[in-house]
Amino acid sequence: MNTSKNVLILGANGFIGSSLCWAILNRTNWNLTAFDMADGKIQHCLGRDRFVFKKGDVTKDTDWIEAQIEKSDVVLPLVAIATPALYVKDPIRVYNLDYESNVSVIKMCVKHKKRIIFPSTSEVYGMCQDSSFDEYSSNLTLGPIPKERWIYSCIKQLLDRLIWAYGAHEGLDFTLVRPFNFIGPKLDDVKNPKEGSSRVLTQFIHNIINGKSIKLVDGGKARRSFTFIDDAMDCLLKIIENKNGCASGQIFNIGNPYMDFSIKQLAEMLVELVATYPGYAEAAKNVKIEDVSSKDYYGEGYQDVAYRIPSIKHAEELLGWKPKTDLKTALKLTLDYHLAGKDYELESARA
Ligand code: UGA
Numbered sequence: 001m002n003t004s005k006n007v008l009i010l011g012a013n014g015f016i017g018s019s020l021c022w023a024i025l026n027r028t029n030w031n032l033t034a035f036d037m038a039d040g041k042i043q044h045c046l047g048r049d050r051f052v053f054k055k056g057d058v059t060k061d062t063d064w065i066e067a068q069i070e071k072s073d074v075v076l077p078l079v080a081i082a083t084p085a086l087y088v089k090d091p092i093r094v095y096n097l098d099y100e101s102n103v104s105v106i107k108m109c110v111k112h113k114k115r116i117i118f119p120s121t122s123e124v125y126g127m128c129q130d131s132s133f134d135e136y137s138s139n140l141t142l143g144p145i146p147k148e149r150w151i152y153s154c155i156k157q158l159l160d161r162l163i164w165a166y167g168a169h170e171g172l173d174f175t176l177v178r179p180f181n182f183i184g185p186k187l188d189d190v191k192n193p194k195e196g197s198s199r200v201l202t203q204f205i206h207n208i209i210n211g212k213s214i215k216l217v218d219g220g221k222a223r224r225s226f227t228f229i230d231d232a233m234d235c236l237l238k239i240i241e242n243k244n245g246c247a248s249g250q251i252f253n254i255g256n257p258y259m260d261f262s263i264k265q266l267a268e269m270l271v272e273l274v275a276t277y278p279g280y281a282e283a284a285k286n287v288k289i290e291d292v293s294s295k296d297y298y299g300e301g302y303q304d305v306a307y308r309i310p311s312i313k314h315a316e317e318l319l320g321w322k323p324k325t326d327l328k329t330a331l332k333l334t335l336d337y338h339l340a341g342k343d344y345e346l347e348s349a350r351a
Helices: 015-027 062-071 084-089 091-111 150-170 200-209 229-241 263-274 281-286 294-298 313-319 327-339 344-350
Strands: 006-010 031-036 051-055 074-077 115-119 174-179 214-217 223-225 250-254 260-262 289-292
Touching: 006 015, 006 062, 015 031, 015 229, 031 062, 062 091, 074 091, 084 091, 084 150, 084 294, 091 115, 091 150, 115 150, 115 229, 150 174, 174 229, 200 214, 200 263, 200 281, 200 327, 214 263, 214 294, 223 263, 229 250, 229 313, 250 313, 260 263, 263 281, 263 289, 263 327, 289 294, 327 344
Parallel strands: 006 031, 006 074, 031 051, 074 115, 115 174, 174 250, 214 289
Antiparallel strands: 223 260
C-alpha cells in the first residue's frame, strides 16, 4: 500500500469512517483529509502526520468540500443515516442527508474527474430470494411505499445507478461497496443507544449491562451475516489501493457469508459472553429475553429482511480478499472495548 495517494473521507467520525482513518494512518503512507461534524471516534487519529481533519456540516461547507475533492485522488462520501428505526421515524431526514448531500458530492467527483468509492449497502438487495446475494445477478426486491423502511435502500440503489451511469457514459472512475452488517467496537454508542435507534449489537450490549430486557423483534428469527470491521478494512484498503485498476468500475459485497446467525442466536451468544466479564456476570444472569412484534418495536412502516448472505466470490477473485474473523472473536473484541477498557486497535499499534 505504498503508492502515494490523497484520500478524502467525508463522514470520518462514523463507524466505518473512523475505522478506515485508523487503518489508513497505520497501514499505508497515504495522505488523509477527513471531515465530520464530530470527532469523538477519531481522537486517536488527531495530530497524526499525514492527517488533516475539519469539523463541519456536509450540507453547508460545500465550497470547502469541493476544494478538497479537487486536491484528492480518491473520495469516500460516507455521510449517511444508517439505522433502520430512523428510516421509519424520519424518512425525510434520511432522504435529505443520504440522498441530497451525496448526490452533490458525486457530481463534484464527475466535474473534477476524481475517483469515487461509494458506500452502497447490503440493504439494496432487500427481500431478495437468492440463497446468497450477487452484485451482478441478484434482483433488488423492495416492499411497498407505505413500508418506509425501504427509503434508505431505495436512495442507495438510485445513487448506485447514477454512479454506474456516470461511469458508463461520462468516464467516472468508481467502485460501489456493499457492507454486510459490519460490527466492532465503535459501531454505535453503547452508553446511549436510544431504544430502537441503534443497530442490534449495540442495543443488546446496552440492554444486558443496564438490566433492561433484550427485545427480539418477531422472535429474533431474522438472520444476518456479521462481518468484523477489521476484515472489512482489509477489503476497503485493497479497493482504495486499486492495484492495476482491479476495483475500478466494479461492485463489491463486503461481508462474511460464513457468519450467518439468527438475531436470537446473537442474543444468546452475547449473554453467554458478557457473563465472562467480572462485574457483568450478575447482569448477564438476570437478563430477560422478550419477544416483541416489529409493529410494536418499529411501527407500521417497518418490514424486515429475513436473511442476508453475501456472495463474496467477486471480492475473492478480483481483490484476493477473504474475511478471517469468526463471530465469537468479533463479539469478544467488541466487549473487551466496552466492558474491560481494552482497545485492541491501540494495543496493536503500540506493539
Ligand atoms: C442495517 C442498517 O440498515 C444499516 O446499518 C446497514 O446498511 C445494514 O444493516 C448493514 O449493516 O448491512 P439491519 O441489519 O436490519 O440493517 O439492522 P439492525 O438494526 O442491526 O437489525 C438487525 C435485526 O435485529 C433486525 O431483524 C431487527 O429487527 C433486529 N433487532 C434489532 C432486534 O431483534 N432487537 C433490537 O433491539 C434491535
